[in-house]
Amino acid sequence: MDEELRQAAMIQRDLLVKTAPVLSGYQIHAFQEQSHEVGGDFYDFALLPDGRFLLLVGDVSGKGMGAALLMSNIMASYRILYYGASFDLCQAIKLVSMQLWNHSALEQYATLFICLIDGPGGLIHYVNAGHNPPLLVRQSGAIERLESTGTPIGMFDWADWTEETKQLDIGDVLFVFTDGVTEAMKEDRQYSDCRMEQMIVSVRNQPPKVIIDKLMEDIDSFVENEPRSDDITMVVIKRESAC
Secondary structure, X not given: OHHHHHHHHHHHHHHOOOOOOOOOOEEEEEEEEOOOOOOOEEEEEEEOOOOOEEEEEEEEOOOHHHHHHHHHHHHHHHHHHHOOXXXXXXXXXXXXXXXXXXXXXXXOXXXXXXXXXXXXXXXXXXXXXXXXXXEEEOOOOOEEEOXXXXXXXXXXXXXXXXXXXXXXXXXOEEEEEOHHHHOOEEOOEEOOHHHHHHHHHHOOOOOHHHHHHHHHHHHHHHHOOOOOOOOEEEEEEEEOOOO
């Protein structure tokens, strides 16, 4: 069993993109820490044929091997769709959600955030399927939360989603995360959205890797020696210049 888990963890790590595609004018960094050998968090990057940059971050219900298998299924489904003639966010969400609904148990679903970034213009098109609201941190320190625009995928056979847009200006930061960040536990207390947001604002002028490193240092300081209660995934995209 230990050897099978080790191999499963290795396969799962290999599914994740090691380095994000280069997007002129932007810095991008991703981080993941699993609470067990395998888990249900996932993220993905892709540069589509038309030049748009795609980001996907999700969190599958449950933990362990079952969540890892479902995560692999979802990622494979999306990757098949990336390189079609015209990638549409809502259509992709619907297709993968119905595939999940038709071929998984009722209690198996996933929250996810998916977006397309127009590099030169900085326009973000996104769908939030029941996921923790990502943060758009302005250079001024103001925060905009990209709230849910639909239900988690695979939860219903009738769900619908709405595509929204935001402008990412020079100096702005897009921070996407899973609930393992805000729900990191110390005894009966959670790290919380409030503490996370304060930390992100305080380091917003740093490069993406430093932003994530500082946040992880603060999480580790908060939980001390407590075991991780959930997987942690974070992605930071920062616009540094006009393309």
